[in-house]
Amino acid sequence: MRARDRKNHGAKPASRAAVASAPSPDVARSPEPEFALPPGLVMPTGKEVLGKCPPPLDEAAAIKPLDDPWRQWIVDNALRRCSADNMISTVAAAGFDPAQASGFIAALPHNPMYRAAERQRDRYERYARVMQNVQAVRESGDDYTRVERRAGLSRDEFIERYVRGCRPVVITDLARDWPAMKRWSFAEFKRRYGSMTVQVQAGRDRDDDYEINKVRLRHNTNFAAFLDRVATSDVTNDEYLTASNELLRRPEFAGLLEDVGPLPDYCDDQLRNSASLWVGPAGTRTPLHHDTLMLLHTQIVGRKRWRFVSPLSAPRLYNDFDVYSPVDFEALDLERFPEAANVAVLDVVVEPGETVFLPLAWWHQVTSLDKCISLSFTNLDVPNKFDFGHAPPA
Numbered sequence: 085m086r087a088r089d090r091k092n093h094g095a096k097p098a099s100r101a102a103v104a105s106a107p108s109p110d111v112a113r114s115p116e117p118e119f120a121l122p123p124g125l126v127m128p129t130g131k132e133v134l135g136k137c138p139p140p141l142d143e144a145a146a147i148k149p150l151d152d153p154w155r156q157w158i159v160d161n162a163l164r165r166c167s168a169d170n171m172i173s174t175v176a177a178a179g180f181d182p183a184q185a186s187g188f189i190a191a192l193p194h195n196p197m198y199r200a201a202e203r204q205r206d207r208y209e210r211y212a213r214v215m216q217n218v219q220a221v222r223e224s225g226d227d228y229t230r231v232e233r234r235a236g237l238s239r240d241e242f243i244e245r246y247v248r249g250c251r252p253v254v255i256t257d258l259a260r261d262w263p264a265m266k267r268w269s270f271a272e273f274k275r276r277y278g279s280m281t282v283q284v285q286a287g288r289d290r291d292d293d294y295e296i297n298k299v300r301l302r303h304n305t306n307f308a309a310f311l312d313r314v315a316t317s318d319v320t321n322d323e324y325l326t327a328s329n330e331l332l333r334r335p336e337f338a339g340l341l342e343d344v345g346p347l348p349d350y351c352d353d354q355l356r357n358s359a360s361l362w363v364g365p366a367g368t369r370t371p372l373h374h375d376t377l378m379l380l381h382t383q384i385v386g387r388k389r390w391r392f393v394s395p396l397s398a399p400r401l402y403n404d405f406d407v408y409s410p411v412d413f414e415a416l417d418l419e420r421f422p423e424a425a426n427v428a429v430l431d432v433v434v435e436p437g438e439t440v441f442l443p444l445a446w447w448h449q450v451t452s453l454d455k456c457i458s459l460s461f462t463n464l465d466v467p468n469k470f471d472f473g474h475a476p477p478a
């Protein structure tokens with residue numbers, strides 16, 4: 085199990101009596117940070133938030149010596165300016181030696197590795213403040229939270245206002261004349277492609293990190309059987325045919341691409357290599373993340389709700405792994421993610437026939453309000469390759 089995949093292990097196994105009074109591992113007991121915050125760095129809710137704890141001990145034992153996972157946990161939380169008292173009581177509640185924790189914390193300011201880490205933290209905080217201040221200026225516009233709906237967009241305006249302006253938009257007429265708008269339906273897919281095997285994400289309900297673990301959740305199924313399940317299922321996120329199926333790259337599905345077009349003059353002719361099909365029941369959810377390129381996403385059947393967050397708000401999204409954020413704006417947990425309270429979310433429902441433009445690095449989370457068929461495509465006729473680095477090794 086990767087560290088990032090671990091659930092929020094409690095500080096102690098439930099079998100230990102002392103745990104009952106232990107604090108929630110993510111939330112500080114004491115609202116008073118021991119270290120003074122530098123001017124300008126304010127924790128918006130006044131709450132101090134501790135990071136995820138290492139896993140609990142395997143079995144009840146006497147007080148354990150402080151081990152490396154807990155040392156790392158302390159360094160991580162000291163760098164977040166959590167109070168020594170708070171960290172020590174969490175360590176003690178987990179069954180580890182509070183005296184050792186106290187000594188370790190006291191020695192941190194003299195440790196050259198810790199001092200180097202502080203410099204990195206300070207640099208990060210300066211960048212974060214720059215981003216937040218620029219974002220505050222963007223949000224000061226009256227209509228910031230409204231996603232524009234536009235028709236008749238010229239190439240120049242699309243590129244200038246939305247690509248370079250880095251602003252999402254719903255384009256209402258892009259797919260108006262596509263044959264797909266009339267032809268595509270669950271019944272028609274079944275008639276044309278029902279005998280094919282397709283790859284879906286399955287068992288998502290059993291995995292809280294279903295998007296991060298999407299490769300593990302890949303499952304081959306008969307297309308007709310999948311479409312029947314979608315047609316008869318209640319609201320569910322358990323099974324979803326997503327972009328990662330690469331279905332439109334397969335020659336047997338080439339007929340689908342013939343139903344797509346004409347495309348606007350801000351797209352090139354590489355649709356085949358850049359299009360992805362999405363099919364699923366009402367209730368599918370794609371959690372908050374950003375993509376590494378810009379794209380257009382057209383609703384053919386059903387509606388989806390998109391929630392957008394500016395890339396400049398990233399410092400408030402607890403983005404500890406790759407392109408993913410654990411924040412869920414549909415059920416916001418302000419105890420764990422208090423900074424998210426200060427994030428401006430742009431919320432828009434995209435209707436059948438409408439196309440949403442996703443500007444570079446905008447965070448988005450998406451929920452299907454109906455049974456949906458959608459098509460996303462990335463063949464914008466502008467440079468659309470960017471380097472966001474790589475996920476850290478498992």
Ligand SMILES: O=C(O)CCC(=O)C(=O)O
Pocket residue numbers: 362368369370375379381388448450451458460
């Ligand atoms: O439709 C969805 O569920 C997610 C779409 C998405 O994240 C994308 O097209 O980048």
